[in-house]
Amino acid sequence: MKTIDLEKSSVRELNQALHDQHNECTEREWEVTGVKGDHNLAVGLDQSLSVHIKGHAGYYCAGMNKKANILVEGNVGQGVAENMMSGSVRVTGDASQSAGATAHGGLLVVEGNAGARCGISLKGADIVVKGSVGHMSCFMAQAGTLVVCGDAGEALGDSLYETRIYVKGSVKSLGADCVEKEMRAEHIEHLTELLHRAGVDEDPAAFKRYGSARNLYNFKVDHASSY
């Protein structure tokens, strides 16, 4: 285990040390201490590392992550795990807006709540939020899954493409082209697996599924008021 103390080292030194593991991996277990809401912690990793960030992180924590498993013990700012490709990111506290934005792969787990635009333009990753999510979550989301164990704010799934959304609590309102869909056996199975992977103990049968009505996929003048 290697520890980097941000009271003594800079974010640049931390990221460089983690990036250096891409060429030659000398240490798989990393711990980051002295964290005081710094931005851009553990961004652009490309190695199967285990990184434990002890404290609150600022913006874009674990941004563009590949392969690494990153645990943040605390809250995170905007854009946690944005554009993640693979690996996993777990946040024990709350996440600010745009959590998991545009992420292509991997798993993001937020144990608290996530703010607005959670999973915006999602491109294939899985996001599991134990608490609630803010407005415009999954706006223009293309692929992947968002699971919300609490409630969802206004305009959930606005202009959605192929992302699947499961919500256990209430949904304040659905965005344009987002509709409630039947929860079939395959969806229960998918959700069961995902909850299990996220280590979240919830009953899959208690969730509702939302997805795209696919009415806005091609421009039709009859839908002009939705554009």
Next chain:
Amino acid sequence: MSEEKDLNINTGLRESATFDHFTMAEIRRAAETGIYDIRGFGAKRKVPHFDDLLFLGASMSRYPLEGYREKCNTQVTLGTRFAKKPIVIETPVTIAGMSFGALSANAKEALGRGASEVGTSTTTGDGGMTPEERGQSSKLVYQYLPSRYGMNPDDLRKADAIEVVLGQGAKPGGGGMLLGQKITDRVAQMRTLPKGVDQRSACRHPDWTGPDDLAIKIQELREITDWQVPIYIKVGATRTYYDVKLAVKAGADVIVVDGMQGGTAATQEVFIEHVGIPTMAAIPQAVQALQEMGMHRKVQLIVSGGIRNGADVAKCMALGADAVAIGTAALIALGDNDPKWEAEYRKIGSAAGFYDDYQEGKDPAGISTQDPELSKRLDPVVAGHRLANYLRVLTMEAQTLARACGKNDLRNLEPEDLVALTVESAAMARVPLAGTSWIPGQKF
């Protein structure tokens, strides 16, 4: 058409200047379809442009350089502010970002080949980086756009520079659009969307909102790429003075300002023609902002939108740009709108020289299409060479003008070398009306 017009004039019929033929046709089209017109290309209306500026060649009070003997440097280094590896281009004419998806893979390859042949950079676009393009481009700028289609950290690390796109001159404040008919399997897969659906590109980035956030976003990109490559910010020309100040503050190495004449692959006609300011008007605003911050030449300025010849290049540089970017002109050099396809343009309701339906994917020249048969018409090697020739001409023309003004470097051209032909262009470019010392709004 003109014959018909003459005939009408002879018979005393008078065309309305307000409701001219084009306007009437557009009203009929809207009434029939209920949809606004979407098209490619840039603004087609006449706006004050570089043709309204002239150079004052050297004579008694200035000493010219010998045309073929004395050197006139064209090399420019971009990204000297923070990047460990700035980009060195041999000519200040770069190729602007145009997406794979909007353009065929062959067209993208040709752009890379042409640019590389003369030692300049080319740029990806909305939709990500293709191996053909990376392979054929010695200096490739990777666009980071609101849609983040095809965005991945491996490509980011492969890039020679990163361009954060906030907007384009053709549609400042607008997102993008790639209509379903152009979405082949490959394009769909690169953008993670089903085949055949209209792909809307958002107009705002998904994970930052204002300039303070952007500063942190830029730091993230730098951290991911270990501070190696320059980071550009591209804006459509509108409130350019303020945008440039904010871009410098956000940490840009290079700022790209794209004027309203700038081309697009697909946007509403109303947007193309009615939003933004002319390229010529944007440059002095950008330069003023940089100068006030003590950053002129430290943060490099690239200008685009309607650049066609070496005179345009030289005029941009004289107004204070470090380099220019070309889109439409590069496509024309490859073969876009070429009269040899006249019969085919006619078949799809257009004509050579008028074709702007890039969004439809039926381009007879094989450039703005994903149709494999049409794409095959463009040989990337031949087309790339044509582009290289054209880039050489632009460079030599700009050098000719610079030498005539006594400059041994294109970047030594200055506003003092220019005069304006019209009051409008004098006011916008902030150079005197020819034969006077009058700069409207500044001197009397």
